Amino acid sequence: MEKMQEHTVRSYGEELRRLRELVARMGGLAERQVADAVTALVRRDAELASEVIGRDSEIDALEREIEEFCIRLLALRQPVGQDLRLIIASLKIIHAIERIGDYARNAAKRSVVLAQQPALGSLNGFQRMARMVQENLKGAMDALVNEDAARADEVWANDQPVDEVYNGIFREMLTFMMEDPRNITAATHLLFVAKNLERIGDHATNIAETVHYAVRGQPLTEERPKGDSSPFAVVRPPA
Template structure:
């Protein structure tokens, strides 16, 4: 009698991609909700985001164990081995994205009690951009689409540009009024979290590209984060 719970190898690899895409979807939602909590000054939503991070962590462990079983039982080689190794890297990057979203949510709780600092449009813009990147990378993985992965990889520059704008804006707020310093500092770190999320999404796209095409990305990605060099002068 046939054992019905035994999946075929091909099915297992498909299931692996789907599990990763689900994990990526959860992380996208976490980023969206963390920034909504920030913009709407919604401490309750922020608390939910912080609690939900455990789901992402659990999924990482589940997928990692799935990969280890695959390696032990199927002993994949070539393209399949590459996919499993790439999967381990990708889930780790998604887990980091989850952590950054949780951290942003945590800071938005403090920020809800601080005086508001003008429009937070830049943060919403960053959130939309990094969610698109993450979604693009997941689509590329599920559909075996190297061209899509390459597109995502090239798009991170606009995230960096918004980040650089926020960096200067926050320093200016601080210089105008010392009462802005606590809020502006936390907002700087939230912006940095979003910038790091964008970086991780780019790395995921790079890993997907390699897993799907078998070739590493060759060019250096244009990196537009100039903030480590930024200097803003106080008003005269």
């Protein structure tokens, strides 16, 4: 990565644009991690899973660099108003992206075990979830780079389909467990992978909320439609 030191000679406006681009680049890395983790899962590809696990440190390193960049901007430029909000929002967003990276890594770890376990179902739901959360993450990053609050609001309102797929997977996995105890290890790991994807979706939504705040200067106060009913789910064994 290009050294940050070079940017101190840039203009302030360029620095802020650079900040948005760095955050979006970090978001892009996380998107790829999510995509590859789920590809590794579906293809039972332990090698790709290991690559995902190894690459997580790149995201962590980028988080530290962007954080340092923000702190230097705050100290040297003493921003106020919208510039200050953008920097604060960036700090919040990179932390959320770092968490997304952790969830992708955790999913990849489970894929390594799952490649050795009996296959359960088509895993189509996992691919759909991954596609949806990637799109939301990408949308949130586009909204940030283009300072587009309307795009952020779209992403923010778009988490419910992710939750619906998750609720379906939750029930499906419990059913696999009840059918045959030999499915239990695999189904449990798959449950956690699905939960990871659901949380990644939540983080993408939170990022969109933060982008809205950075652009508009007002928080989104509306209550978000929340569709994860799985904490209350009960599945019964076949009679």
